[in-house]
């Protein structure tokens with residue numbers, strides 16, 4: 001297309017010159033002698049208009065030669081009679097002037113068109129939805145943004161009445177506001193209401209509506225509409241949270257007040273009772289302190305200001321201390337503690353105490369029918385694994401994946417148990433900052449076990465065993481190339497963290513590149529732990545990289561651990577490559593499927 005336009009720029013003036021010359025030849029008798037100047041001036045104007053001032057000037061020069069050669073005496077020669085000098089000079093000057101004027105005009109037009117389309121583009125793309133209506137309220141223009149917001153095309157939207165768009169509960173208010181705008185020139189109103197989208201979903205839309213019916217050049221009711229659904233949701237969440245937080249803070253304050261008043265009156269007559277009451281008051285003071293600290297921590301996490309003081313300390317003795325204080329506070333509960341004597345880690349003692357306290361607190365809180373809590377600590381592959389098990393209400397599968405989100409509370413439990421849904425979110429942030437990890441195993445009605453891991457100090461990574469060509473083995477992965485069938489067998493072992501997943505991912509890529517394997521058997525059946533921090537990267541970056549080095553088929557055996565599977569599913573869902581990935585529960589099925597796959601050459 002561009003090429004054609006370029007060629008036409010030259011062809012058009014040539015065609016004009018030819019036409020003019022032909023006309024002049026054919027009608028010399030009628031047109032007379034002076035006409036070549038007029039006729040060729042027309043040619044130069046046309047050429048300048050269509051092809052720009054440069055080609056216009058060139059055309060002028062060619063026309064000048066043609067006029068002199070073909071139509072001025074002596075014909076067939078470039079000799080110019082002195083009396084015609086002035087005519088030729090005027091002809092040239094006039095054409096140059098016309099060419100320059102044409103150019104200026106064209107430039108002005110081009111600029112104004114560019115500005116117009118820029119404004120239109122800005123209105124349609126950068127701004128939110130724009131709707132213009134006439135004096136009867138009928139839509140006369142709807143910007144394309146409407147499809148992104150409501151799912152309707154501009155044409156569909158124009159045909160819809162407010163009754164179809166606005167939810168019934170807001171309809172009356174909506175109509176009232178629009179009518180009040182329409183009634184008065186230059187009136188403006190902000191209207192916020194629930195709209196029903198094409199797919200049936202609801203969205204909060206907020207529009208500034210202006211009456212510009214009498215404004216020259218606009219003459220319409222202009223609505224500038226924004227999708228404010230997430231803002232409204234956030235506001236609602238914030239209001240709910242403030243309500244919940246005030247309630248949570250009020251309860252221990254009321255308790256403290258009650259217990260101290262009772263203790264005061266019992267202190268002389270029944271000092272034992274007074275002591276017990278003060279003990280209960282102390283529990284509430286502690287709870288209040290924890291709530292306030294949680295709130296402060298959340299705001300610090302939001303602004304990235306939660307600070308840590310790292311030092312070497314024995315995690316085992318910290319766990320013992322925390323459990324000891326729970327034993328004193330909850331004499332009616334049984335705390336079973338299985339720990340190793342020494343687990344030196346480099347961490348923030350206060351913050352990890354907060355994590356353990358929160359887990360045990362939750363274990364007590366969410367087990368109204370059971371009084372037994374089991375706390376275990378073991379050392380594995382250079383990491384300390386701590387678990388807190390309860391036999392309480394448990395968590396259903398659908399809620400598990402949100403459990404570490406901020407403000408998340410399982411619906412059914414939030415009514416029965418006090419809390420703000422902050423503890424686990426803070427704990428998971430603390431563990432991330434310790435290069436640690438966090439996950440949970442739970443069954444509704446049977447109880448939950450929360451796990452966390454932190455790396456031990458001074459643990460040097462074991463060296464990998466490898467021949468750099470067909471096998472590789474370390475504590476978190478084993479890779480084996482089956483040369484006969486041309487596939488790579490990858491087995492992930494034990495606890496996986498962001499670091500091990502990233503490192504092993506690179507190793508697999510290296511082996512695929514070396515062996516040119518097109519099929520990968522990926523076995524997660526022995527994996528534990530939550531490696532969800534890397535699952536997005538796995539789907540978006542690692543799989544495409546695997547595709548690039550030649551992998552076409554990927555048989556994926558799932559783990560028995562639910563959190564690990566959630567991370568795997570996330571990677572699977574995010575997969576951006578064209579590798580064919582199939583998930584399996586059983587290893588034999590995965591291998592036999594993989595071996596059936598052939599690469600088309």
Ligand code: ADP
Pocket residue numbers: 358362363366390392393394395403408409410411413414418419420421422423424425447448
């Ligand atoms: P809070 O307990 O203050 O609501 P958390 O962040 O500590 O906040 O916990 C978030 C949610 O996770 C809780 O509201 C509860 O629904 C669920 N939960 C946490 N621990 C347990 C547990 N041991 N058993 C059952 N549900 C739990």
